[in-house]
Every structure is written in C-alpha cells, then in structure tokens.
Amino acid sequence: xxxxxxxxxxxxxxxxxxxxxxxxxxxxxxxxxxxxxxxxxxxxxxxxxxxxxxxxxxxxxxxxxxxxxxxxxxxxxxxxxxxxxxxxxxxx
Numbered sequence: 001x002x003x004x005x006x007x008x009x010x011x012x013x014x015x016x017x018x019x020x021x022x023x024x025x026x027x028x029x030x031x032x033x034x035x036x037x038x039x040x041x042x043x044x045x046x047x048x049x050x051x052x053x054x055x056x057x058x059x060x061x062x063x064x065x066x067x068x069x070x071x072x073x074x075x076x077x078x079x080x081x082x083x084x085x086x087x088x089x090x091x092x
Contacts, residue, residue: 023056031065038066038083040076 031039043053050069057067066083070076 020052020056024059028056028059028065036065037087038068038080040068040070040080042070042073042076045071 041053041057043050053069057069068076068079070079
C-alpha cells in the first residue's frame with residue numbers, strides 16, 4: 001500500500017484555493033453591500049493559513065469594511081464590542 005499524502009495535499013490545496021476565491025469573489029462583495037461595518041478574523045500566529053487570510057484581509061481593506069486580524073477570540077470580541085460602542089456614541 002502506498003501513501004496517498006500527495007493526493008491529500010493537492011486536494012486540500014485546491015479546496016483552500018477555491019474557498020479563498022469564493023470569499024474574495026462572493027462573500028466580500030456581499031458583505032460590503034449588506035451594510036456590514038467590521039469583521040474580526042481569528043487566525044493562528046504562524047503558517048500558510050495566516051498568509052492566505054492576510055491576503056484576503058488586504059482585499060477587504062479595499063472595501064468599506066474594517067477588517068482586523070487577531071490571535072485570540074477574546075481579543076477579537078473585545079475589538080468588535082469596543083468599535084460598536086464607538087459607533088453608537090458617534091452617531092448620537
């Protein structure tokens with residue numbers, strides 16, 4: 001029996017690329033036109049996934065969405081809550 005690791009890697013790579021394209025071409029435009037104002041993304045500190053997410057975040061930055069990367073869910077939630085409070089105060 002031969003290992004099938006390369007097939008799995010190729011399959012994972014294709015799936016990740018397809019997902020990234022969907023996020024870029026479908027989700028980001030929908031989010032931008034829906035009125036979403038900010039998004040907090042939690043990613044690992046290192047690795048290829050972080051690199052891919054950073055590339056997508058740069059794309060999101062070209063829209064009106066305020067997108068930030070965080071290393072922990074707690075930091076992400078804190079940022080979203082703080083920015084939400086700022087928005088409510090500014091709109092009064």
